[in-house]
Amino acid sequence: MINERTLELINAAIDGELGPGEQAELDAILESSAEARAMNAELLKLTNLMEGLPAQQPPVELASQVLQQIKLPAKKASFFGSGWLPSIQPAAVGAAFAAGLVVTVAFYEISSDRPVSDDAASMVGTMIAGQQEPPGFLKNDMVLNGEGFSGTISLRENSGIYVLNFDLNSETGTEVEVGLDDTGYAFGGFAEVQGNADKVVESVSMSGGTLRVVNQGHQQFAVFLREGGVSSPAPDGSISIDFK
Amino acid sequence: MSNGGRDQALIERCKQGDRRALEELVRHYEKPIFNAAYRIMGNPDDAADITQVVFMRALERLDQYDPKYKFFSWIYRIAVNESINQLKRGKNQQPLDETEVADTRGPEATAHAGDLSRQIQGGLMELKEDYRTVVVLRHFSECSYRQIGEILQIPEKTVKSRLYSARQIMREALEARGVY
Numbered sequence: 001m002i003n004e005r006t007l008e009l010i011n012a013a014i015d016g017e018l019g020p021g022e023q024a025e026l027d028a029i030l031e032s033s034a035e036a037r038a039m040n041a042e043l044l045k046l047t048n049l050m051e052g053l054p055a056q057q058p059p060v061e062l063a064s065q066v067l068q069q070i071k072l073p074a075k076k077a078s079f080f081g082s083g084w085l086p087s088i089q090p091a092a093v094g095a096a097f098a099a100g101l102v103v104t105v106a107f108y109e110i111s112s113d114r115p116v117s118d119d120a121a122s123m124v125g126t127m128i129a130g131q132q133e134p135p136g137f138l139k140n141d142m143v144l145n146g147e148g149f150s151g152t153i154s155l156r157e158n159s160g161i162y163v164l165n166f167d168l169n170s171e172t173g174t175e176v177e178v179g180l181d182d183t184g185y186a187f188g189g190f191a192e193v194q195g196n197a198d199k200v201v202e203s204v205s206m207s208g209g210t211l212r213v214v215n216q217g218h219q220q221f222a223v224f225l226r227e228g229g230v231s232s233p234a235p236d237g238s239i240s241i242d243f244k
Numbered sequence: 245m246s247n248g249g250r251d252q253a254l255i256e257r258c259k260q261g262d263r264r265a266l267e268e269l270v271r272h273y274e275k276p277i278f279n280a281a282y283r284i285m286g287n288p289d290d291a292a293d294i295t296q297v298v299f300m301r302a303l304e305r306l307d308q309y310d311p312k313y314k315f316f317s318w319i320y321r322i323a324v325n326e327s328i329n330q331l332k333r334g335k336n337q338q339p340l341d342e343t344e345v346a347d348t349r350g351p352e353a354t355a356h357a358g359d360l361s362r363q364i365q366g367g368l369m370e371l372k373e374d375y376r377t378v379v380v381l382r383h384f385s386e387c388s389y390r391q392i393g394e395i396l397q398i399p400e401k402t403v404k405s406r407l408y409s410a411r412q413i414m415r416e417a418l419e420a421r422g423v424y
Contacts, residue, residue, distance in 0.1 A: 009407045015382065042424070046415050050383040053361050058278035059292050062413055063270050070270075071259045104361045184296070210261055 010040045014047050072210075138202055162225040170219045187211055188226030250314040259306055270299055273316070275387060277323050283329040283380040294330060298323045315368050317394040320385070324395060329375050360423070367417040375410035378403055 015085045018026065030038050098218040137157050151168035189205050203221075205212045211223060257265030277298055282291035302309070303321045309318055368376050381387040381395060392403045418424055 007408060008404070011404065011411065015389065015407070032393050042415055043411055045424070046411060047383065048416070048417065049360070050364060050379070053278050053364065053384075055275060055384075056282055056288065056291075058274055058295065059288075061273050062278065062292055062295060063267075066270050066274070067263075067267055069300060070266060070303050071257055071295065072263065072266060072303070111250060207263075 002033075002035055006033070006036050007039070010036065010043055011038075014043055164223040164225065165220075166213065166222070167220045186226055187223070189224035191222045191224070248314050249316055251282050252311060254331055255309065255311075257304055257406075258303060266303060269303065273299075273319055277319065278340050280320065280323055280380055281327050283368060284324065284373075284376060285330065286312070286365050294323065294326050301326070311360045313394065314391075317391065320381070320387075320395045321397070324381075328377070331373060363418065363423045366421060367414045367423075370417045371410050373411050373415055377404050377414065378406045379410045379414065380406060395419060 005024075006029050012022065013026055015157060040069070040185065056216045138154060149169075151166065153167075154164060156163050166219055204214075204221075213221070213223075249268070252271050254265040258269065274295065278295045279297070281294040282288055285291050285294065298319060301322050309315065345384050368379065371379065377396065378392055381392045387395065389400045389403045389407075392398075392407075393400045396403070415424070
Protein backbone atom coordinates (compact mmCIF):
# COMPACT_ATOMS: atom_id res chain seq x y z
CA MET A 1 0.00 0.00 0.00
CA ILE A 2 1.44 3.33 -1.05
CA ASN A 3 1.36 5.91 1.67
CA GLU A 4 0.19 9.46 1.31
CA ARG A 5 3.67 10.95 1.43
CA THR A 6 4.86 8.77 -1.44
CA LEU A 7 1.85 9.74 -3.55
CA GLU A 8 2.49 13.38 -2.80
CA LEU A 9 6.13 13.10 -3.88
CA ILE A 10 5.30 11.22 -7.07
CA ASN A 11 2.66 13.76 -8.05
CA ALA A 12 4.86 16.72 -7.19
CA ALA A 13 7.69 15.25 -9.27
CA ILE A 14 5.36 14.83 -12.25
CA ASP A 15 4.33 18.47 -11.89
CA GLY A 16 7.89 19.72 -11.46
CA GLU A 17 7.01 20.98 -8.01
CA LEU A 18 9.34 19.00 -5.77
CA GLY A 19 10.83 21.02 -2.93
CA PRO A 20 14.51 21.05 -1.97
CA GLY A 21 15.68 17.62 -0.89
CA GLU A 22 12.47 15.93 -1.99
CA GLN A 23 13.94 14.47 -5.17
CA ALA A 24 16.43 12.48 -3.10
CA GLU A 25 13.62 11.34 -0.82
CA LEU A 26 11.56 10.19 -3.80
CA ASP A 27 14.52 8.45 -5.43
CA ALA A 28 15.07 6.44 -2.27
CA ILE A 29 11.41 5.42 -2.14
CA LEU A 30 11.33 4.43 -5.79
CA GLU A 31 14.45 2.37 -5.37
CA SER A 32 12.99 0.40 -2.52
CA SER A 33 9.34 0.03 -3.57
CA ALA A 34 8.13 -1.74 -6.70
CA GLU A 35 4.61 -0.53 -5.95
CA ALA A 36 5.79 3.07 -5.86
CA ARG A 37 7.65 2.58 -9.14
CA ALA A 38 4.51 1.14 -10.78
CA MET A 39 2.41 4.06 -9.54
CA ASN A 40 5.04 6.52 -10.72
CA ALA A 41 5.08 4.91 -14.17
CA GLU A 42 1.28 4.93 -14.48
CA LEU A 43 0.92 8.55 -13.47
CA LEU A 44 3.74 9.54 -15.79
CA LYS A 45 2.01 7.71 -18.62
CA LEU A 46 -1.27 9.47 -17.87
CA THR A 47 0.50 12.82 -17.87
CA ASN A 48 2.29 12.09 -21.11
CA LEU A 49 -0.96 11.01 -22.75
CA MET A 50 -2.72 14.23 -21.80
CA GLU A 51 0.14 16.57 -22.51
CA GLY A 52 0.96 14.78 -25.75
CA LEU A 53 -2.36 15.74 -27.28
CA PRO A 54 -1.99 18.61 -29.73
CA ALA A 55 -3.55 21.92 -28.81
CA GLN A 56 -6.73 22.52 -30.76
CA GLN A 57 -6.98 25.35 -33.22
CA PRO A 58 -9.84 27.73 -32.54
CA PRO A 59 -12.14 28.44 -35.49
CA VAL A 60 -10.31 30.78 -37.85
CA GLU A 61 -12.96 33.47 -37.62
CA LEU A 62 -13.15 33.43 -33.82
CA ALA A 63 -10.69 36.24 -33.10
CA SER A 64 -12.21 38.56 -35.66
CA GLN A 65 -15.70 37.82 -34.34
CA VAL A 66 -14.51 38.66 -30.86
CA LEU A 67 -12.81 41.84 -32.01
CA GLN A 68 -15.91 42.98 -33.87
CA GLN A 69 -18.05 42.58 -30.80
CA ILE A 70 -15.86 44.21 -28.22
CA LYS A 71 -16.49 47.83 -27.53
CA LEU A 72 -13.63 49.29 -25.59
CA PRO A 73 -14.44 51.47 -22.64
CA ALA A 74 -14.24 55.13 -23.60
CA LYS A 75 -13.28 57.91 -21.29
CA LYS A 76 -16.06 60.19 -20.10
CA ALA A 77 -16.15 63.02 -22.55
CA SER A 78 -17.34 66.56 -22.59
CA PHE A 79 -17.03 69.09 -25.35
CA PHE A 80 -17.07 71.95 -22.91
CA GLY A 81 -14.60 70.84 -20.31
CA SER A 82 -11.02 69.81 -20.44
CA GLY A 83 -11.91 66.13 -20.41
CA TRP A 84 -12.55 65.53 -24.05
CA LEU A 85 -9.46 66.43 -25.98
CA PRO A 86 -7.07 64.56 -23.73
CA SER A 87 -8.87 61.42 -24.87
CA ILE A 88 -7.25 61.93 -28.25
CA GLN A 89 -4.42 59.46 -28.28
CA PRO A 90 -1.59 59.54 -30.81
CA ALA A 91 -1.26 55.80 -30.51
CA ALA A 92 1.84 55.17 -32.59
CA VAL A 93 3.94 57.86 -30.99
CA GLY A 94 3.70 56.75 -27.42
CA ALA A 95 5.18 59.98 -26.06
CA ALA A 96 3.81 62.23 -23.38
CA PHE A 97 1.56 64.96 -24.63
CA ALA A 98 0.64 68.14 -22.86
CA ALA A 99 -2.29 70.43 -23.39
CA GLY A 100 -1.12 73.87 -24.46
CA LEU A 101 -1.85 76.93 -26.50
CA VAL A 102 -3.28 76.16 -29.87
CA VAL A 103 -1.12 77.10 -32.82
CA THR A 104 -3.14 75.27 -35.38
CA VAL A 105 -3.17 76.66 -38.87
CA ALA A 106 -5.75 74.32 -40.27
CA PHE A 107 -7.46 76.03 -43.19
CA TYR A 108 -10.97 75.28 -44.09
CA GLU A 109 -14.26 76.92 -44.71
CA ILE A 110 -17.48 75.69 -43.31
CA SER A 111 -20.88 77.08 -43.91
CA SER A 112 -23.22 77.20 -40.96
CA ASP A 113 -26.18 76.17 -43.08
CA ARG A 114 -24.39 73.36 -44.84
CA PRO A 115 -26.25 70.15 -44.06
CA VAL A 116 -24.26 67.29 -42.63
CA SER A 117 -25.02 64.25 -44.69
CA ASP A 118 -25.37 60.74 -43.40
CA ASP A 119 -23.87 59.41 -46.59
CA ALA A 120 -20.21 58.70 -45.89
CA ALA A 121 -19.28 59.02 -49.55
CA SER A 122 -20.48 62.61 -49.66
CA MET A 123 -18.59 63.66 -46.59
CA VAL A 124 -15.18 63.94 -48.14
CA GLY A 125 -14.56 67.63 -48.55
CA THR A 126 -11.73 70.01 -49.29
CA MET A 127 -10.35 72.70 -47.04
CA ILE A 128 -9.34 75.99 -48.54
CA ALA A 129 -5.81 77.12 -47.85
CA GLY A 130 -5.15 80.72 -46.99
CA GLN A 131 -7.40 81.47 -44.06
CA GLN A 132 -5.54 82.59 -40.97
CA GLU A 133 -7.57 80.63 -38.50
CA PRO A 134 -10.43 78.20 -38.61
CA PRO A 135 -13.78 79.83 -38.03
CA GLY A 136 -15.80 79.18 -34.94
CA PHE A 137 -15.20 79.27 -31.24
CA LEU A 138 -12.26 77.42 -29.82
CA LYS A 139 -13.55 74.89 -27.32
CA ASN A 140 -10.44 72.95 -26.52
CA ASP A 141 -7.01 72.27 -27.90
CA MET A 142 -4.00 70.06 -27.48
CA VAL A 143 -0.35 70.29 -28.51
CA LEU A 144 1.29 67.05 -29.56
CA ASN A 145 5.00 66.62 -29.30
CA GLY A 146 6.88 63.37 -29.60
CA GLU A 147 9.95 61.97 -31.27
CA GLY A 148 9.50 62.44 -35.01
CA PHE A 149 6.01 63.76 -34.44
CA SER A 150 4.48 67.12 -33.59
CA GLY A 151 1.29 68.98 -34.17
CA THR A 152 -1.85 70.39 -32.74
CA ILE A 153 -5.45 69.35 -32.52
CA SER A 154 -8.18 71.83 -31.74
CA LEU A 155 -11.90 71.56 -31.35
CA ARG A 156 -14.03 74.41 -32.65
CA GLU A 157 -17.73 75.00 -32.81
CA ASN A 158 -19.46 76.99 -35.47
CA SER A 159 -23.25 77.36 -35.46
CA GLY A 160 -23.73 74.04 -33.77
CA ILE A 161 -21.27 72.17 -35.97
CA TYR A 162 -18.18 70.82 -34.27
CA VAL A 163 -14.92 70.44 -36.13
CA LEU A 164 -11.69 68.82 -35.04
CA ASN A 165 -8.75 70.51 -36.75
CA PHE A 166 -5.55 68.54 -37.13
CA ASP A 167 -2.17 70.00 -38.03
CA LEU A 168 0.31 67.16 -37.93
CA ASN A 169 3.92 66.61 -38.83
CA SER A 170 5.27 63.09 -38.71
CA GLU A 171 8.42 61.61 -40.12
CA THR A 172 6.97 58.15 -40.42
CA GLY A 173 3.46 56.80 -40.65
CA THR A 174 1.68 57.76 -37.46
CA GLU A 175 -1.74 56.68 -36.35
CA VAL A 176 -3.97 59.04 -34.44
CA GLU A 177 -6.97 57.54 -32.74
CA VAL A 178 -9.92 59.55 -31.49
CA GLY A 179 -12.43 57.77 -29.26
CA LEU A 180 -15.92 59.11 -29.91
CA ASP A 181 -17.75 56.67 -27.68
CA ASP A 182 -19.86 58.44 -25.08
CA THR A 183 -19.17 61.87 -26.50
CA GLY A 184 -22.65 62.03 -27.93
CA TYR A 185 -21.07 62.78 -31.30
CA ALA A 186 -20.27 60.67 -34.31
CA PHE A 187 -18.10 60.97 -37.36
CA GLY A 188 -19.71 63.41 -39.77
CA GLY A 189 -17.18 64.07 -42.49
CA PHE A 190 -13.60 64.66 -43.46
CA ALA A 191 -11.86 67.49 -45.31
CA GLU A 192 -8.20 67.89 -46.23
CA VAL A 193 -6.21 70.98 -47.19
CA GLN A 194 -5.67 71.73 -50.84
CA GLY A 195 -2.15 72.13 -52.12
CA ASN A 196 -0.16 70.42 -49.42
CA ALA A 197 2.64 69.01 -51.54
CA ASP A 198 4.13 66.74 -48.90
CA LYS A 199 0.91 65.56 -47.36
CA VAL A 200 0.44 61.87 -46.93
CA VAL A 201 -2.75 61.14 -45.10
CA GLU A 202 -2.76 57.48 -45.76
CA SER A 203 -6.18 56.65 -44.50
CA VAL A 204 -9.07 57.76 -42.38
CA SER A 205 -11.32 55.11 -40.95
CA MET A 206 -14.08 54.90 -38.42
CA SER A 207 -14.88 51.70 -36.61
CA GLY A 208 -16.46 50.83 -33.31
CA GLY A 209 -16.63 54.43 -32.14
CA THR A 210 -12.97 55.09 -32.85
CA LEU A 211 -11.78 57.44 -35.56
CA ARG A 212 -8.36 56.44 -36.85
CA VAL A 213 -6.19 58.72 -39.00
CA VAL A 214 -2.89 57.47 -40.39
CA ASN A 215 -0.63 60.36 -41.25
CA GLN A 216 2.82 60.89 -42.68
CA GLY A 217 4.53 64.17 -43.56
CA HIS A 218 2.88 67.53 -42.91
CA GLN A 219 -0.84 67.41 -43.13
CA GLN A 220 -3.76 69.58 -42.18
CA PHE A 221 -7.22 68.23 -42.17
CA ALA A 222 -10.54 68.60 -40.42
CA VAL A 223 -12.98 66.05 -39.08
CA PHE A 224 -16.60 67.07 -38.81
CA LEU A 225 -18.65 65.70 -35.98
CA ARG A 226 -22.36 65.32 -35.92
CA GLU A 227 -24.67 64.92 -33.00
CA GLY A 228 -25.97 61.59 -31.74
CA GLY A 229 -26.60 58.40 -33.65
CA VAL A 230 -24.17 55.65 -34.25
CA SER A 231 -20.63 56.47 -35.10
CA SER A 232 -20.69 54.66 -38.40
CA PRO A 233 -23.44 54.81 -40.95
CA ALA A 234 -22.32 51.76 -42.90
CA PRO A 235 -24.31 48.54 -42.34
CA ASP A 236 -21.21 46.63 -41.28
CA GLY A 237 -20.46 49.21 -38.62
CA SER A 238 -17.47 50.73 -40.30
CA ILE A 239 -16.50 53.12 -43.03
CA SER A 240 -13.12 53.70 -44.53
CA ILE A 241 -11.76 56.37 -46.81
CA ASP A 242 -8.37 55.69 -48.37
CA PHE A 243 -6.25 58.45 -49.88
CA LYS A 244 -3.38 56.40 -51.22
CA MET B 245 2.78 31.07 -19.94
CA SER B 246 2.21 34.71 -19.23
CA ASN B 247 3.96 38.01 -19.48
CA GLY B 248 2.60 40.25 -16.77
CA GLY B 249 4.41 43.42 -17.84
CA ARG B 250 3.34 43.13 -21.45
CA ASP B 251 -0.24 42.36 -20.46
CA GLN B 252 -0.39 45.38 -18.16
CA ALA B 253 0.89 47.66 -20.90
CA LEU B 254 -1.67 46.28 -23.35
CA ILE B 255 -4.46 46.69 -20.84
CA GLU B 256 -3.56 50.32 -20.24
CA ARG B 257 -3.63 50.93 -23.98
CA CYS B 258 -6.99 49.16 -24.25
CA LYS B 259 -8.34 51.47 -21.57
CA GLN B 260 -7.36 54.35 -23.83
CA GLY B 261 -9.37 52.80 -26.64
CA ASP B 262 -6.40 51.35 -28.53
CA ARG B 263 -7.81 48.57 -30.66
CA ARG B 264 -4.40 47.35 -31.73
CA ALA B 265 -3.65 46.52 -28.11
CA LEU B 266 -7.02 44.82 -27.89
CA GLU B 267 -6.21 42.72 -30.93
CA GLU B 268 -2.84 41.75 -29.47
CA LEU B 269 -4.47 40.60 -26.24
CA VAL B 270 -7.17 38.66 -28.07
CA ARG B 271 -4.67 36.98 -30.41
CA HIS B 272 -2.44 36.04 -27.48
CA TYR B 273 -5.15 34.53 -25.29
CA GLU B 274 -7.56 33.19 -27.89
CA LYS B 275 -5.96 29.78 -28.29
CA PRO B 276 -5.25 29.00 -24.61
CA ILE B 277 -8.70 30.13 -23.52
CA PHE B 278 -10.36 28.16 -26.31
CA ASN B 279 -8.36 25.05 -25.39
CA ALA B 280 -9.12 25.30 -21.68
CA ALA B 281 -12.83 25.76 -22.39
CA TYR B 282 -12.70 22.94 -24.93
CA ARG B 283 -11.30 20.45 -22.43
CA ILE B 284 -13.70 21.50 -19.67
CA MET B 285 -16.75 21.48 -21.96
CA GLY B 286 -15.75 18.62 -24.24
CA ASN B 287 -17.15 20.36 -27.27
CA PRO B 288 -15.56 22.84 -29.72
CA ASP B 289 -18.73 24.81 -30.42
CA ASP B 290 -19.29 25.50 -26.76
CA ALA B 291 -15.62 26.33 -26.35
CA ALA B 292 -15.87 28.92 -29.13
CA ASP B 293 -18.99 30.45 -27.56
CA ILE B 294 -17.31 30.58 -24.19
CA THR B 295 -14.17 32.12 -25.63
CA GLN B 296 -16.25 34.93 -27.10
CA VAL B 297 -18.09 35.51 -23.84
CA VAL B 298 -14.84 35.48 -21.87
CA PHE B 299 -13.28 38.20 -24.00
CA MET B 300 -16.44 40.28 -23.93
CA ARG B 301 -16.62 40.05 -20.15
CA ALA B 302 -12.93 40.60 -19.55
CA LEU B 303 -12.14 43.33 -22.05
CA GLU B 304 -15.29 45.38 -21.77
CA ARG B 305 -14.88 45.51 -18.01
CA LEU B 306 -11.23 46.35 -17.79
CA ASP B 307 -12.02 49.00 -15.22
CA GLN B 308 -13.03 46.18 -12.87
CA TYR B 309 -9.71 44.40 -13.36
CA ASP B 310 -7.51 44.62 -10.27
CA PRO B 311 -3.89 44.91 -11.47
CA LYS B 312 -2.58 43.33 -8.27
CA TYR B 313 -3.66 40.04 -9.87
CA LYS B 314 -2.14 38.76 -13.07
CA PHE B 315 -4.30 39.32 -16.12
CA PHE B 316 -3.97 35.73 -17.24
CA SER B 317 -5.29 34.55 -13.85
CA TRP B 318 -8.22 36.89 -14.19
CA ILE B 319 -9.15 35.87 -17.72
CA TYR B 320 -8.70 32.18 -16.95
CA ARG B 321 -10.92 32.58 -13.90
CA ILE B 322 -13.62 34.07 -16.10
CA ALA B 323 -13.15 31.21 -18.57
CA VAL B 324 -13.40 28.52 -15.90
CA ASN B 325 -16.41 30.12 -14.23
CA GLU B 326 -18.17 30.61 -17.53
CA SER B 327 -17.48 27.00 -18.55
CA ILE B 328 -18.75 25.62 -15.26
CA ASN B 329 -21.82 27.85 -15.34
CA GLN B 330 -22.53 26.65 -18.84
CA LEU B 331 -22.18 23.04 -17.74
CA LYS B 332 -24.47 23.68 -14.80
CA ARG B 333 -27.04 25.12 -17.11
CA GLY B 334 -26.90 21.64 -18.58
CA LYS B 335 -26.48 22.82 -22.11
CA ASN B 336 -23.85 20.34 -23.20
CA GLN B 337 -21.90 17.45 -21.89
CA GLN B 338 -21.56 15.66 -25.16
CA PRO B 339 -18.47 13.72 -26.02
CA LEU B 340 -15.77 15.44 -27.98
CA ASP B 341 -16.05 15.32 -31.72
CA GLU B 342 -12.54 15.60 -33.08
CA THR B 343 -13.74 15.87 -36.64
CA GLU B 344 -15.11 19.31 -35.91
CA VAL B 345 -11.73 20.70 -35.06
CA ALA B 346 -9.09 21.75 -37.53
CA ASP B 347 -6.18 19.35 -37.70
CA THR B 348 -3.24 19.47 -40.08
CA ARG B 349 -1.85 15.97 -39.48
CA GLY B 350 -2.13 13.02 -41.88
CA PRO B 351 -5.31 10.90 -41.93
CA GLU B 352 -3.91 7.91 -40.00
CA ALA B 353 -2.21 9.99 -37.38
CA THR B 354 -5.32 12.10 -37.09
CA ALA B 355 -7.53 9.04 -36.67
CA HIS B 356 -5.31 7.56 -33.98
CA ALA B 357 -4.82 10.83 -32.15
CA GLY B 358 -8.50 11.58 -32.54
CA ASP B 359 -9.44 8.27 -30.93
CA LEU B 360 -6.98 8.77 -28.10
CA SER B 361 -8.15 12.31 -27.63
CA ARG B 362 -11.76 11.12 -27.44
CA GLN B 363 -10.82 8.52 -24.85
CA ILE B 364 -8.94 11.03 -22.76
CA GLN B 365 -11.74 13.54 -23.09
CA GLY B 366 -14.16 10.82 -22.03
CA GLY B 367 -12.03 10.25 -18.95
CA LEU B 368 -11.98 13.97 -18.24
CA MET B 369 -15.75 14.20 -18.52
CA GLU B 370 -16.07 11.50 -15.87
CA LEU B 371 -14.39 13.81 -13.38
CA LYS B 372 -16.36 16.16 -11.19
CA GLU B 373 -16.08 19.73 -12.47
CA ASP B 374 -13.71 20.91 -9.74
CA TYR B 375 -11.40 17.96 -10.40
CA ARG B 376 -11.63 18.38 -14.16
CA THR B 377 -10.77 22.05 -13.88
CA VAL B 378 -7.50 21.47 -12.03
CA VAL B 379 -6.50 18.74 -14.47
CA VAL B 380 -7.21 20.99 -17.44
CA LEU B 381 -5.33 23.94 -15.95
CA ARG B 382 -2.36 21.78 -15.04
CA HIS B 383 -2.05 19.54 -18.10
CA PHE B 384 -3.61 21.53 -20.91
CA SER B 385 -2.90 25.08 -19.79
CA GLU B 386 0.45 24.33 -18.13
CA CYS B 387 -0.36 26.24 -14.95
CA SER B 388 1.63 25.73 -11.77
CA TYR B 389 -0.01 24.89 -8.44
CA ARG B 390 0.30 28.55 -7.42
CA GLN B 391 -1.28 29.77 -10.67
CA ILE B 392 -4.14 27.27 -10.38
CA GLY B 393 -4.69 28.45 -6.82
CA GLU B 394 -4.83 32.06 -8.04
CA ILE B 395 -7.21 31.26 -10.86
CA LEU B 396 -9.59 29.19 -8.78
CA GLN B 397 -9.00 31.20 -5.60
CA ILE B 398 -8.28 28.12 -3.55
CA PRO B 399 -5.22 27.23 -1.43
CA GLU B 400 -2.36 25.35 -3.09
CA LYS B 401 -2.97 22.49 -0.70
CA THR B 402 -6.45 22.09 -2.14
CA VAL B 403 -5.05 22.28 -5.68
CA LYS B 404 -2.69 19.39 -4.92
CA SER B 405 -5.32 17.32 -3.21
CA ARG B 406 -7.81 17.72 -6.08
CA LEU B 407 -5.14 17.07 -8.69
CA TYR B 408 -3.88 13.90 -7.04
CA SER B 409 -7.39 12.53 -6.59
CA ALA B 410 -8.37 13.51 -10.12
CA ARG B 411 -5.38 11.67 -11.57
CA GLN B 412 -6.30 8.49 -9.75
CA ILE B 413 -9.83 8.68 -11.09
CA MET B 414 -8.59 9.48 -14.59
CA ARG B 415 -6.16 6.60 -14.49
CA GLU B 416 -8.90 4.17 -13.51
CA ALA B 417 -11.30 5.63 -16.09
CA LEU B 418 -8.75 5.25 -18.88
CA GLU B 419 -7.91 1.75 -17.73
CA ALA B 420 -11.58 0.86 -17.97
CA ARG B 421 -11.62 2.33 -21.48
CA GLY B 422 -8.70 0.16 -22.47
CA VAL B 423 -6.29 3.02 -22.99
CA TYR B 424 -3.79 1.49 -20.54
